[in-house]
Amino acid sequence: MASTSEPRVPTEVGERIIDFVAQRWDLTRSLYMADRNWAPNAYETLHSCSLTCRAWRPRSQFHLFRVARVRASIAGDRSFDEMNALFRNRPRLRDGVEALCADGRNLANPRLHLVPFKVTLMLPDIPSLSLSKGPLYLPPAFDVCMRRFTSLVELRLAYITFRSANDLRRTTASLHSLKFLSILQPAWQKLTTNATPNEPP
Numbered sequence: 001m002a003s004t005s006e007p008r009v010p011t012e013v014g015e016r017i018i019d020f021v022a023q024r025w026d027l028t029r030s031l032y033m034a035d036r037n038w039a040p041n042a043y044e045t046l047h048s049c050s051l052t053c054r055a056w057r058p059r060s061q062f063h064l065f066r067v068a069r070v071r072a073s074i075a076g077d078r079s080f081d082e083m084n085a086l087f088r089n090r091p092r093l094r095d096g097v098e099a100l101c102a103d104g105r106n107l108a109n110p111r112l113h114l115v116p117f118k119v120t121l122m123l124p125d126i127p128s129l130s131l132s133k134g135p136l137y138l139p140p141a142f143d144v145c146m147r148r149f150t151s152l153v154e155l156r157l158a159y160i161t162f163r164s165a166n167d168l169r170r171t172t173a174s175l176h177s178l179k180f181l182s183i184l185q186p187a188w189q190k191l192t193t194n195a196t197p198n199e200p201p
Contacts, residue, residue, distance in 0.1 A: 011055045018056065021045050022063035058092075065093045068123075072104040072112045072134060080111075080118040087122050099154070100126050104134025112160070113137040116145035128154035135161040138170055146174035153177050158184040 021042055043064070050060035073079040087094035100123060104110025112134050119126065129152055152175050162168050165188070172181060 014049075014056050015059045018046065018049050018059045018063065021049070022066070061093060062096045065096055066098045067101065068097050068099070069101045069103065070119075071107065072102050072110040072114070072131075073107055074111060074114065074118075080114060080122075084118065084122050094123065097123055097126060099128035099130065101130040101132065103132050105132070107134065110134030113139060113142060116142060116148065120145055120148040124148060125151045127151050128156075130156040130158070131160055132156075132158040134159075136167065136171070137163070138167050143170055143174045146171065147176070149175060150177060154180040154182075156182040156184075157186065158182075159187070161187040161189055164188065 046060050046064050050057050050064065068083065069078065070080060070083050071078045074081055076082070100119060102112060102115050102119070104112050110133070112131050113136060115129070115131060119129070126149065129149070155172065155175060155178055157168075157171070160183075162171075168183075168186065172178065
């Protein structure tokens with residue numbers, strides 16, 4: 001009797017296709033080292049692959065989380081706490097993260113200063129970190145926590161407002177393994193923050 005089941009693409013073939021799509025990010029990274037984003041349409045393609053079937057989801061998510069993005073907030077969608085809960089429940093996703101981008105855009109009170117306090121708990125061995133769009137207040141323990149990024153070799157700062165050039169120096173000098181530094185349009189002004197120097201952030 002002839003089989004009535006529909007032909008299926010072997011999972012191994014699907015994973016090879018997914019890997020090929022993800023390679024476009026590696027190519028873009030090698031050509032434009034200051035840009036840690038996906039090549040055009042690569043992210044959307046991987047996202048669609050993750051929703052195609054359960055067999056494709058693990059491989060797609062592995063590549064999608066190679067570049068993780070978090071909002072510089074302690075609560076809400078894609079916040080520090082939400083990402084921490086995700087990685088605690090899905091440790092395999094955490095182990096594949098190669099770069100983290102913390103973004104303060106569209107936030108009334110961006111908390112970029114919490115990155116070393118929060119991210120070192122989630123991703124202590126992250127090799128690449130990007131901070132963008134917001135003021136960066138440096139509490140007293142900031143330098144100590146930044147030193148915990150012992151594997152961090154790439155740091156990107158884009159549209160960050162510092163109190164002084166000394167704060168920029170403190171941000172970078174504590175990273176002893178740093179090899180690549182990108183600074184795009186920094187700003188300097190006196191900042192206000194809800195956190196006080198005498199209390200933990």
